[in-house]
Amino acid sequence: MRILLIGPPGAGKGTQAVRLAAHLSIQHISTGDLFREHIDQGTELGQNAHTHIRAGLLAPDEVTIGVIKERLARPDTERGFLLDGFPRNLAQAEALDGILADSKSRLDAVLDLEIPEAEVVRRIAGRRLCRRDREHIFHVDYSQPEVAGACDVCGGELYQRDDDREATVRKRLEVYRSETAPVVDHYQAQGLVTxxxxxxxxxxxxxxALVAIGQGQVDASGASSC
Known part of the structure; x- marks a missing residue:
């Protein structure tokens, strides 16, 4: 099964992508992971990506498309894959269509995660990270530390990343609406979007998600089970 998972920042794409791919025993393909892999290996694509990322810029479409094309050509994707973070704009979506057509395949489903903007802002702007270990994450609403401003694990100071501030989050949502939302329309026209x-x-x-791709069941009450 070949699936694209799409949605705005804060919708939980990364979390769902890992779980859904594991449940279906298919490859989880994340552009972030691929960039790190190519950078670590010192490939030409990785060097190009690193130049832009180091400058705080998004990698150009041709670089992003290049790493995806290389990844989809590996044998372990024959059983299926789940794309996370790609395509992020219409040009990339059209390039993906071409890559799949060349291999005589196509996407089976596009899952569009829907979430109110206010909830996105609440989820992201409420995050607090530990200065000693950024893997220790708390939230002002959902996961408060026992002592305000201090990490429960190591006692480090908790802080808010600049990228998580409300103004930045709203700007990211604007970019999503202008650049990535048209990708949903593109696949909606192909009858692939749920x-x-x-x-x-x-x-x-x-x-x-599993119900949407026919891998789960809905009981009489309307709840889903898998």
């Missing part, structure tokens, strides 16, 4: 709510617990959202 929109699912990204609200609720992680398992609830996963269950909705």
């Amino acid at each position: 929109t699912i709510s990204a609200l609720g617990q992680v398992q609830e959202v996963l269950d909705r």
Whole structure:
């Protein structure tokens, strides 16, 4: 099965992508992971990507398309894959269509995670990271530390990243609406899109995704189970 997972920042794409790919035993393909792999290996694509990322810029379309094309050509994708973070604009979507057509395949489903803008702002702007270990993450609403401003694990100071500030989050949402939302329209025209709510617990959202691709069941009450 070949799936594209799409949605705005804060919708939980990364979390759902890992779980859904594992459940289906297919490859989870993340552009972020691919860039790190190519940079670590010192490939030409990696060097080009690193130049832009180091300058705080997005990698150009041709570089992003290049790493995706190389990844999809590997044998382990024959069983299927789940794309996370690509395509981020219409040019990349059209390039993906071409890559798949060349291999005589196509996407089976596009899952569009839907979430209110206010909830996106709440989720992202409420995050607090530990200065000693950024893997220790808390939230002002959902996961408060026992002592305000201090990490429960190591006692480090908690802080808010600049990228997580409300003004920045709203700007990211504007970019998503202008650049990435048209990708949904592109695949909607191909009859591939199912929109699912990204609200609720992680398992609830996963269950909705599985139902959308025919891998789950909906009981008499309307709840999904897998």
